[in-house]
Amino acid sequence: MKQILCPMNGLRDIDEFVYGGVVRDMPDTAHCSDEDWSEYLFLMDNTAGLVREWWLHSPSGYWFIAERDTVSDVISATFDPSLFFTWAAAEHTQANSDD
Amino acid sequence: MPLTLIKAAFDRAIGKAVAADLPTTPELKSHYDVVIVGGGGHGLATAYYLANYHGITNVAVLEKAYLGSGNTARNTAVIRSNYLTPEGVEFYRASVDLFQDLSYELDFNMMYSERGQLTLAHTDANLRSFRQRCAVNQHFGGRTEMISPDEIRHLVPSLNMHPGHYPVLGGLWHIEGATARHDAVAWGYARGASRAGVELHQLTEVRDVLVESGRVVGVATDRGRVGAGCVIQAVAGHSSVLAGYAGFKLPITTYPLQAMVTQPVKPFLDPLVSSPSLHCYVQQTSRGEIVIGGGSDPYPLYNTRATLGLKEQLVANAVELFPRMGELRTLRQWAGLTDMTPDYSPVMGLSPVENYYLDAGWGTWGFKATPIAGKLMAELVAGDGGVPRLMQPFSLERFRSLNLVNEMGATAASH
Numbered sequence: 337m338k339q340i341l342c343p344m345n346g347l348r349d350i351d352e353f354v355y356g357g358v359v360r361d362m363p364d365t366a367h368c369s370d371e372d373w374s375e376y377l378f379l380m381d382n383t384a385g386l387v388r389e390w391w392l393h394s395p396s397g398y399w400f401i402a403e404r405d406t407v408s409d410v411i412s413a414t415f416d417p418s419l420f421f422t423w424a425a426a427e428h429t430q431a432n433s434d435d
Numbered sequence: 436m437p438l439t440l441i442k443a444a445f446d447r448a449i450g451k452a453v454a455a456d457l458p459t460t461p462e463l464k465s466h467y468d469v470v471i472v473g474g475g476g477h478g479l480a481t482a483y484y485l486a487n488y489h490g491i492t493n494v495a496v497l498e499k500a501y502l503g504s505g506n507t508a509r510n511t512a513v514i515r516s517n518y519l520t521p522e523g524v525e526f527y528r529a530s531v532d533l534f535q536d537l538s539y540e541l542d543f544n545m546m547y548s549e550r551g552q553l554t555l556a557h558t559d560a561n562l563r564s565f566r567q568r569c570a571v572n573q574h575f576g577g578r579t580e581m582i583s584p585d586e587i588r589h590l591v592p593s594l595n596m597h598p599g600h601y602p603v604l605g606g607l608w609h610i611e612g613a614t615a616r617h618d619a620v621a622w623g624y625a626r627g628a629s630r631a632g633v634e635l636h637q638l639t640e641v642r643d644v645l646v647e648s649g650r651v652v653g654v655a656t657d658r659g660r661v662g663a664g665c666v667i668q669a670v671a672g673h674s675s676v677l678a679g680y681a682g683f684k685l686p687i688t689t690y691p692l693q694a695m696v697t698q699p700v701k702p703f704l705d706p707l708v709s710s711p712s713l714h715c716y717v718q719q720t721s722r723g724e725i726v727i728g729g730g731s732d733p734y735p736l737y738n739t740r741a742t743l744g745l746k747e748q749l750v751a752n753a754v755e756l757f758p759r760m761g762e763l764r765t766l767r768q769w770a771g772l773t774d775m776t777p778d779y780s781p782v783m784g785l786s787p788v789e790n791y792y793l794d795a796g797w798g799t800w801g802f803k804a805t806p807i808a809g810k811l812m813a814e815l816v817a818g819d820g821g822v823p824r825l826m827q828p829f830s831l832e833r834f835r836s837l838n839l840v841n842e843m844g845a846t847a848a849s850h
């Protein structure tokens with residue numbers, strides 16, 4: 337059976353994991369338009385290639401991020417979710433320094 | 436050798452060569468009035484209706500592999516119209532009507548076989564939602580009724596009335612439920628289109644969509660560029676990829692759907708039988724093979740690989756329904772790439788790019804829609820800009836205006 341390297345539990349059978357969607361930014365619900373919101377809800381990149389995704393190790397209730405190729409189905413890396421916030425912060429400074 | 440055989444051979448050699456049903460791929464012209472991307476049932480049906488009903492024959496169908504090699508070849512061929520929403524029921528009914536006459540329309544044997552489809556209720560919630568589906572169906576003139584466990588026993592004597600510890604409490608009996616030979620649908624439409632002048636280009640992959648000031652002007656293929664008055668995409672699991680070339684996103688995620696078939700045995704199962712709670716449906720083909728289908732893969736993927744886990748689950752549930760199937764062997768198993776939408780309804784019609792039309796979001800339910808989708812897509816393209824009534828509820832725009840057509844209730848077992 338296919339296995340995933342869980343950052344907390346090590347190598348486990350894929351049956352123990354639940355797919356949680358692509359990692360992406362949610363628009364600010366207090367200020368975004370209906371159009372932006374429906375776009376966020378429904379319009380998908382549906383990338384054929386490398387993506388970053390949320391996965392849940394169901395028995396331990398642990399969410400993490402995996403880098404997966406949606407064509408070859410190879411999972412090339414897994415990360416602790418705290419990295420998500422590091423990335424977000426990095427992108428934020430990036431965006432600010434572009435101003 | 437018997438003389439009659441030799442005589443027949445001479446007759447053929449001297450007289451007429453056997454005409455191939457489909458011509459070999461011609462050279463690409465520099466421009467077509469209509470370019471259809473995807474040579475599955477939907478693309479070919481669209482080409483057929485354009486050429487034969489609207490006189491539009493300067494049409495090319497571009498298919499990256501061979502005709503009907505996608506989901507048209509991979510589906511389990513359940514044809515039915517017992518859906519949940521009025522929009523869906525009306526739409527799929529129109530398709531079933533076309534299917535019933537399709538062998539005559541195309542002069543090609545579809546092996547259309549009206550068996551009736553039985554969906555099993557294992558819970559009170561199932562019964563309630565089936566009653567609703569039954570009422571909506573009957574309202575639109577469909578032949579669907581609720582039947583009791585006794586009637587089910589009579590209809591399908593080989594069915595285990597307690598599969599997987601679930602009781603069979605009743606059933607949704609869809610008398611018009613049917614199956615057909617899926618390849619014949621692609622080939623019949625392809626032949627009809629090609630005879631009317633449509634060009635069929637196999638081994639021709641579209642790699643980009645050419646858009647100038649918001650309007651499509653052609654496509655780039657691995658055999659060169661082609662100009663087009665308008666372009667229709669009908670590429671199932673690759674819908675988002677094509678839309679990406681054209682510069683927009685779709686409410687679609689691509690998931691594999693797996694199925695399998697057993698060795699052929701004597702006929703023992705007439706109706707198509709489905710159990711939403713067990714995520715499994717079973718039917719016997721005219722050849723005697725038992726087709727087993729079920730739910731989608733648990734995560735998105737652009738790959739038709741199979742997984743043992745899902746196959747084991749399918750077999751386990753099928754054997755629960757029909758214990759005698761435990762003695763059968765698997766003959767073939769496979770997967771297809773399905774274009775799943777959030778509301779389990781298709782995305783058809785206009786797109787953000789002018790003259791670029793969508794026939795997408797067919798997920799696990801689009802084989803039965805092949806005739807009506809082709810007919811309506813042809814009407815849309817040939818018409819004066821108006822979207823045909825039956826197609827209107829399925830516009831891409833519905834996601835912006837939050838007018839989704841929620842077919843959830845009807846697709847617990849995807850087929």
Ligand SMILES: Cc1cc2nc3c(=O)[nH]c(=O)nc-3n(C[C@H](O)[C@H](O)[C@H](O)COP(=O)(O)OP(=O)(O)OC[C@H]3O[C@@H](n4cnc5c(N)ncnc54)[C@H](O)[C@@H]3O)c2cc1C
Pocket residue numbers: 472473474475476477478497498499500501502503504505506507508509510511512513514639640641642669670671672673692693694728770771772773797798799800801802803804850
């Ligand atoms: C296992 C399985 C079971 C199913 N069971 C049922 C069922 O019982 N009943 C039902 O109604 N539906 C069922 N479906 C769904 C149904 O098969 C599809 O919705 C339907 O066949 C879609 O037809 P199509 O012509 O749009 O797509 P396809 O037949 O997939 O055709 C699309 C074509 O586009 C081509 N293509 C893709 N990208 C490009 C490109 N860039 N350039 C050129 N060509 C390209 C592909 O090669 C393919 O041939 C099932 C699907 C699967 C996978």
